Amino acid sequence: MAVRLTDVANEAGVSLATASRVLNGSARKPAVEISDKVRAAAEKLGYFPNAQAQALARSTTKLIGLVVRDIADPYFSTIARGVQRSLGDSGVQLLLASTEYDPEREIEAVQAFMSQRTDAIILSGSRSLGENGQLLKLIENYQENGGQVMIIGQPMTDMGGIQIDNEATAEHLAAELISAGHRRFVVLAGEANLLTSRDRSNGFLEKLKRSGLDAEEVISGPFSREGAYVAMSDYLKRQKSAGGVHRVCVFCVSDVMALGAIRAIRENRLRIPEDIAVVGFDDIPTLIDITPTVSTARLPLEEIGKWAGEMALNHGELRKIVVSGVPVLRESTQLADGQ
Amino acid sequence: MAVRLTDVANEAGVSLATASRVLNGSARKPAVEISDKVRAAAEKLGYFPNAQAQALARSTTKLIGLVVRDIADPYFSTIARGVQRSLGDSGVQLLLASTEYDPEREIEAVQAFMSQRTDAIILSGSRSLGENGQLLKLIENYQENGGQVMIIGQPMTDMGGIQIDNEATAEHLAAELISAGHRRFVVLAGEANLLTSRDRSNGFLEKLKRSGLDAEEVISGPFSREGAYVAMSDYLKRQKSAGGVHRVCVFCVSDVMALGAIRAIRENRLRIPEDIAVVGFDDIPTLIDITPTVSTARLPLEEIGKWAGEMALNHGELRKIVVSGVPVLRESTQLADGQ
DNA sequence: ACTATCGTGGAAAGCGCATTCCCATTCTAT
DNA sequence: ATAGAATGGGAATGCGCTTTCCACGATAGT
Structure with a gap:
């Protein structure tokens, strides 16, 4: 034809x-x-x-695969943009897969990428790999055949990637909040079996403990806007029926969760930060338009994507990067003088 | 290997x-x-x-290409999610390209997809095709070779796609604002050579005229958050030096632009909607977290993506869909009683 | 002037798979 | 019991391209 x-x-x-x-x-x-x-x-x-014919003859596809949990989530779409940008004029094409928070689909995505013989796979927002034998086996298979695997956010031993020091960052964030005057904390911890949320909440709690403080409550739930909304609504209801909401600082293990929490707080006609302070994690671009401006720990999301893409391109160079976030306190955690 | x-x-x-x-x-x-x-x-x-070998032998790739302007823009990432979801278990893989608002890169993306022999290409956020001879020629070439082209947002004659009735929707939106009591309008019109922004501002202005009104000002500029921010800042400065900002309703041809405008308004210490009302277009998911809630014309973005994906899959079925937005007035255009 | 070397284009062999023939069975019908 | 039709596995061809490997003429070296 x-x-x-x-x-x-x-x-x-x-x-x-x-x-x-x-x-x-x-x-x-x-x-x-x-x-x-x-x-x-x-x-x-x-x-x-015909790229397929070329790939067959050359036995290299100039294709890389990116798997995210939800491409409409600002966290992932920002990373995706970074990856895209890193590709530049290299002629490499990007294959995108969304897992929709389903480990099963993540495996399917990796399998599909393996079939496509992508030169590299970038895994972002994966579950803890250690607990997922099947995925791990797939990945090893892929690597043995010369595939490059880049993990974002998971500390893996034998593959490259961008490691995010969630624990230290969360500690640092807690420290800043404490020195800003906060003493009472509630943690929306996300899912316990998600490494990312576990590290973040652990780091935060650890720092509290070392400062002689203790979280009033640690609430688990889905690692999503909706999950945080529900958790926060519940919490407020309980507080109210127990005599009233007293002032706390709510640490959400992601900005997206913070947005859900904020909504719940608003619906309860409470003010931020006067009645309740809120702090997130990631510094997604969306935050820029929220009022009050929300405190968070800033991660260079687009850069992370870019680095991952570059590492995928440079086949073997630059094996590992560790990034830490930096606390950014904004209005949502502001304490009025003398309180 | x-x-x-x-x-x-x-x-x-x-x-x-x-x-x-x-x-x-x-x-x-x-x-x-x-x-x-x-x-x-x-x-x-x-x-x-080996998907490449299969593609070669079968002469069909089970690949579709999606080109967007910026994957981190909620408008596009929501559409992308819809496309993703429509793929479901079909085994079709998604190739993603970001043009970064550069027509040159858009052409490169289409060429790359042609080389990949994607079964279909979904073009979203394209410039006016009529004005782009090279792209049009490429697309015709692609179609002659059996490629399916899906355009989102452009009224094209000889290819399928989702047509968005920007003009009628904008008229409808204007009508609603007028009947809500607004009389003085400013339009942030985006780029004149972008069909989408032209249709939206034209429709809006048309309705004003038919209602015996006229926009105080129509300001062109980049079709982006930044562009709107600059345009709005300028406008406010001019107003201030001319004796003060009087109350108007600012229509931004996209929500993303509305966010930029809102920021400019805030920085000028003006209140929304008391001092200035703002209305956008698209109803991107991000709006849900903005205070005050912002008025807009709702487009079913995710569905649009889904439909486009389904049409791409069903090779030839369901050729064309026209969607209209529905006005949604929220706090950002609320008039206090008696004003 | 004659051989050794280099530079250039073409023929042909795959890359990994789907698929068309072809042939050997087994089954059905009479 | 036998012709004919199914049935099912295998050999071989081709998808469009890259890349050896060859052959041939031109150039250089002595």
Whole structure:
């Protein structure tokens, strides 16, 4: 159906080999007049190389796969943008898969990428790999066949990636809040079996303990806006029926959760930060438009994506990066003087 | 390097053809005992079909391409999520390209997808195609070779897609605002050569005119948060130096622009909606967390993506869909009684 | 002037798989 | 019991391209 290289070669009156050499960067450069003829023929016929055939012949696909939990979540879409940008003019194409928070789909995604023979796979927002034998086995298989695996956010031993020091960052964040004057904390801890949320809440709690403080409550629930909304609503209801909401600082293990919590607080007609302070984690771009401005621990999300992409491109260079977040206190945790 | 079908066939002691038939849905089903043997061998060896080779042999790739302007923009990421969801278990993979608002990159993206022989291409946030000869020619070429093209938001004659009735929706929105009591309007019109922003501002202005009103000002600028921020800041500065800001309703041709405008308004210490009312377009999910809640025209973004994906899958079914937005007035355009 | 070397284009062999024939069985019908 | 039709497995071809490997003419070296 489409124009093949053979057609171009015929049109130009040269051999297939020659046509291939001029159109697709080969080490051997045919004479300039021949090259021009071939290029003219290609142009005239509207030739586009068949990437599948090239991949088969070259045994490299120039494809990388990115798996996220939800592409509409600002956390992931910001990372995705970073990955995209890192690709630049490299000619590498991005295959995207959304797992919708389902480990099963994550495995399917990796399998699909393996079938596509992607040169690299970037895994973001994965569950704890250690607990997922099947995924781990897949990945090992992939690596044995020369695939590059980049994990974002998980501390893995034998593969590259961007490690996020959630625990230390959370500690640091707690420290800042304490020195800003906060003493009573509630933690919306997300899912216990998600490494990310576990590290964040642990780090935070750890720091509290070392400062002689203790969280009033640690509430688990889905690692999502909705989960936080429900958890916070529950909490407020309980407080109210127990005599009233007293002032606390609510640490949410992600900004998206913080947004859910904020909504619950608003619906209860409480003010932020006067009645309840809120702090998140990640510093997603969305925060910029929230009032009051919300405190968080800033992670360079787009850079993280970019680094991951670059590492995927440079096949083997730059194996590991550890990033820490930096606490950013804004209005949502502001204490009026003297309180 | 990787395990090939041949290896599986040898391991199972059958021919290549047989192995192919059992592992990849063929019309001919080998005997059950043979099938089991083959499957066992595949399992044991960790076989994954080479999608490139399959694509070459079948001459269909099970790949679709999605091009967006910026994957981190909620408008596009919501559409992308819809597309993703529509794919479901079809086994079709998504190739993603971001143009970064650069027509050049859009062309490159389409070329790349053509090379990948994607079965379909979904174009969202494209510029006016009529004005872009090169892109149009590419697309025609693609279609002649059996490619499916889906345009989101552009009224194209000879290809499928989701058409958004921006003009009528904007008129409708204007009508609602007028009947809510608004009389003085400013329009942040985005880029004049972008069909989407042109239709939206034209529709809005048209309705004003038919109601005997006229916009105080129509300000063009980049179709982005930043552009709107600058435009709005400028406007406010001019107003202030001309004696003070009087009350208007600012229509922004997209929600993202509305967010930029809101920021500018806030920085000028003006209140929304008391001093200035703001209304956007799209109803991106992000709006849910903004205070005050912002008025807009709701577009079913995720559904749009889903429909586009479904149309891309059903190769030829369901050619065209026209969607209109529905006005949603919220706090940002609320008029106090008696004003 | 004659051989050794280099530079260049073409022929052909795969890359991993689907699929079309082809042939050997087994089954059905008479 | 036998011709004919099914049934099911295997050999071989081709998808579009890259990349050896060859052959041939031009150039350089002595």
